[in-house]
Structure formats: C-alpha cells, structure tokens
Amino acid sequence: MSNASNNLSTKNMAISGSPTLAIDAKFKELKANGEDALGFGVGEPDFDTPLHIKQAAIKAINDGFTKYTPASGTLTLKKAICAKLKNDNNLDYTPAEIVVNNGAKHSLVNALSAILNPGDEVIIPAPFWVSYPEMVKIADGVPVVLPTTEENNFKFTLQDLKNKISAKTKAIIINSPSNPTGMIYTEDELRDIADLAVEKGIYIISDEIYEKLIYNGKHVSIASFNDQIKDLTIIVNGVSKSYAMTGWRIGYTASNAQIAKIMSNIQSHMTSNPCSISQAAAVAALEGDQSCVDEMRAEFLKRRNYVVEAINKIPQISCLNADGAFYVMINISKVFGTTLNGVKINSATDFCNALLDAKKVALVPGEGFDAPNYCRMSYATSISTIEKGIARIDEFLNGR
Numbered sequence: 266m267s268n269a270s271n272n273l274s275t276k277n278m279a280i281s282g283s284p285t286l287a288i289d290a291k292f293k294e295l296k297a298n299g300e301d302a303l304g305f306g307v308g309e310p311d312f313d314t315p316l317h318i319k320q321a322a323i324k325a326i327n328d329g330f331t332k333y334t335p336a337s338g339t340l341t342l343k344k345a346i347c348a349k350l351k352n353d354n355n356l357d358y359t360p361a362e363i364v365v366n367n368g369a370k371h372s373l374v375n376a377l378s379a380i381l382n383p384g385d386e387v388i389i390p391a392p393f394w395v396s397y398p399e400m401v402k403i404a405d406g407v408p409v410v411l412p413t414t415e416e417n418n419f420k421f422t423l424q425d426l427k428n429k430i431s432a433k434t435k436a437i438i439i440n441s442p443s444n445p446t447g448m449i450y451t452e453d454e455l456r457d458i459a460d461l462a463v464e465k466g467i468y469i470i471s472d473e474i475y476e477k478l479i480y481n482g483k484h485v486s487i488a489s490f491n492d493q494i495k496d497l498t499i500i501v502n503g504v505s506k507s508y509a510m511t512g513w514r515i516g517y518t519a520s521n522a523q524i525a526k527i528m529s530n531i532q533s534h535m536t537s538n539p540c541s542i543s544q545a546a547a548v549a550a551l552e553g554d555q556s557c558v559d560e561m562r563a564e565f566l567k568r569r570n571y572v573v574e575a576i577n578k579i580p581q582i583s584c585l586n587a588d589g590a591f592y593v594m595i596n597i598s599k600v601f602g603t604t605l606n607g608v609k610i611n612s613a614t615d616f617c618n619a620l621l622d623a624k625k626v627a628l629v630p631g632e633g634f635d636a637p638n639y640c641r642m643s644y645a646t647s648i649s650t651i652e653k654g655i656a657r658i659d660e661f662l663n664g665r
C-alpha cells in the first residue's frame with residue numbers, strides 16, 4: 266500500500282457497506298453459478314412494476330422527456346406527492362416543501378445532512394434498518410442506539426426514549442412499519458412521541474416507506490397531529506416498496522420549506538435531479554389506479570401468515586407476528602452453542618453462513634440490525650420459494 270492510502274478520509278473509511286446488499290450479492294452469485302439458492306435476504310418486492318407505470322415511462326421517453334429537470338423534482342410529481350399526502354395522511358404540504366430524491370435512501374441522507382451539525386446525536390431505536398447509523402455518520406452526526414425487546418414487541422417506551430435524550434439530541438428516526446421487525450407504533454404511541462419531541466425541540470425523521478404494507482388498520486403519519494410536530498418532522502417515503510419500483514430510484518421528503526431548500530441545494534450539487542423518466546413513472550404510480558397496491562398487499566399478507574406459522578412450528582426458532590412491511594425477525598438464540606452441519610454456531614452470522622453453505626438459503630444475520638439473537642427473513646418472494654426455504658431451514662436444524 267502506498268503512503269497516500271494512510272491519508273484517506275477517516276470518516277468515510279469507518280462507513281461499512283450495506284449487509285443486506287452484500288447478502289443479496291452473495292445469493293445472486295450462487296444463482297449465477299447455477300446453484301439452487303433461495304434468497305430471503307434483500308427487501309425487494311418480487312412483483313413486476315405495474316404495467317401502467319411502465320407505460321408512463323415509455324411515453325416519457327418517446328415524448329423526449331429525457332433532459333434535466335429541476336434538482337428537487339418536477340412540479341408535476343411534487344403536486345402528485347402533495348395530493349397523496351393530503352388524501353392518505355390528511356397533511357397539507359406545498360410543492361416548495363417537497364424534495365424528490367434518488368430513492369428513499371438518498372432522501373434519508375439528504376434529510377440528515379440538512380439538519381445535523383458535527384457531534385449532533387440521532388436516536389435510532391433498535392433493531393434498526395442497517396443503513397441508519399451509517400447515514401447519520403455520513404452526515405457527521407453520532408448515532409445513539411435505543412434498544413428494545415421482543416417482549417415489548419420491539420417497541421421502546423416513552424421512558425426509554427426520555428432516558429436517551431441528551432443536550433446533543435437533534436433527531437430521532439421513527440420507522441413504522443419497521444424494517445426489520447414489522448412492528449407498527451399505534452396512533453397513541455406516536456402522539457406521545459410527538460408531544461415529547463415538541464417539548465424538547467427534537468426533529469423526527471419519519472421513514473414511512475412501508476406505509477402501504479400494513480396488514481391490519483391504516484397508517485398514521487406522526488406529522489399529522491399538529492403544526493408544531495409537522496414543522497419538526499421530515500417525512501421520508503417513496504415508490505420502491507409500494508409499487509415494486511426498487512430499480513427506478515425515486516424517494517421523496519416532505520418537511521418545512523427551509524429544510525426542503527437546504528436539501529434541494531445539496532442535491533443540486535451532488536446529483537442534480539432524479540431520473541426524469543422515473544419521475545414520470547412515479548406520477549403514474551401516485552395518480553393511477555391503486556388496486557395494484559391492494560393486490561400486492563393481499564399477496565404479502567398470505568405470505569406473512571404462512572411464514573409466521575411455519576417458522577413457529579420449528580422447535581428451535583420463533584418469530585413474532587409482523588404487523589407490516591415484509592420481514593420477520595427469527596429468534597435463533599436457542600441454537601447458539603450447538604453444532605449444525607459440522608459448524609459450531611455462536612452467532613447469527615455463523616448461523617446464516619452455515620445455512621447458506623449447507624442449504625443455499627440466504628437470510629440476513631441480525632448483527633447489522635443491532636439484533637444479534639436474530640436473523641431477518643424477507644418474505645417478498647413467492648409462496649413456493651418460501652415453502653421450500655422454510656423446509657430447508659427445518660432440515661438444517663433437525664437433520665431431516
């Protein structure tokens with residue numbers, strides 16, 4: 266190594282790669298090598314993007330809508346987002362308060378960059394989506410983990426939250442429905458969090474990307490309670506999960522106009538606008554017939570029911586019934602200390618590696634979610650794949 270390599274960005278050298286994307290890459294490599302691998306790693310709907318959305322993109326190309334757009338997104342898409350926020354969440358935003366980004370991942374980094382100064386703390390309830398702590402660090406903040414327990418349905422109590430708040434707390438990330446636990450905060454719980462945030466002047470980053478994937482009841486946005494909490498909230502949402510549009514890379518934020526302006530300015534230098542064609546497709550997604558969303562949710566619900574029942578039939582492992590999103594956290598702590606397929610299992614990573622080697626089944630080990638007793642299983646894949654996968658997990662554990 267040259268001397269220059271000792272002098273690279275200390276901050277960015279400390280950022281780890283996404284473990285969910287790493288598992289997916291490993292799974293895809295096995296598939297490419299002709300292995301009969303089953304992937305439950307990455308959280309990506311297996312459905313094709315609905316036809317009317319694809320047609321809107323094709324039309325955009327044919328119409329020559331292939332040039333730069335305003336950095337923060339087209340007015341047409343921003344208006345469609347405002348209408349969505351009004352209809353679904355009873356929230357009034359103007360286009361100046363909306364920023365369209367290259368996926369919700371990008372929205373989150375932009376939002377954190379807009380509000381954080383070096384050393385500001387961001388509270389992240391655990392188990393958390395793997396990217397949150399790294400995003401906070403990218404934005405010069407300090408992630409502060411707020412642990413929860415399975416006994417409390419992976420939710421924190423208001424007292425737990427109060428205990429983590431310090432003079433440096435700038436924001437808290439709320440992800441309901443949650444990746445990876447599928448947990449949902451009730452309206453009353455969200456109200457309590459909102460009141461505390463207003464009292465303390467803390468921002469809420471409300472990641473609502475799984476809003477449409479709730480199996481019982483309706484989503485409530487924390488921003489909708491009153492003007493004070495709305496002013497402190499940055500809603501993050503997008504089309505990836507609701508409309509099976511992961512590859513199109515469209516996410517968005519709704520915030521106060523000052524924060525939106527900062528985000529828009531950052532984006533204008535970093536990436537310019539999100540893809541013009543994808544923006545046209547996102548308009549069709551938001552304004553078009555929503556029955557595709559209902560159909561996908563109904564299918565996810567069938568899978569959720571199957572997964573929860575089948576996992577809990579296997580003696581050594583268990584999972585809670587997820588209320589939303591398309592993940593379950595499988596508790597594998599009883600397996601620790603045992604030997605499976607000749608491998609001593611002392612961690613979730615050991616378990617996932619041994620399972621992948623022996624049975625070609627990809628799960629994500631819990632360490633990246635700050636949940637070392639668990640593996641995450643995504644059920645965004647067909648029932649027949651899920652059936653085969655869980656049967657293989659049973660064989661792996663019970664030598665059948």
Ligand code: PMP
Nearest residue numbers: 368369370394444474503505516
């Ligand atoms: N938030 C959560 C909780 C997620 O699981 C994901 C999944 N990638 C994202 C944000 C980012 O979504 P996008 O594909 O729009 O970047």
Ligand code: GLU
Nearest residue numbers: 283285286306307308444
């Ligand atoms: N959010 C999804 C997941 O958790 C997609 C992968 C990623 O963006 O990291 O698996």
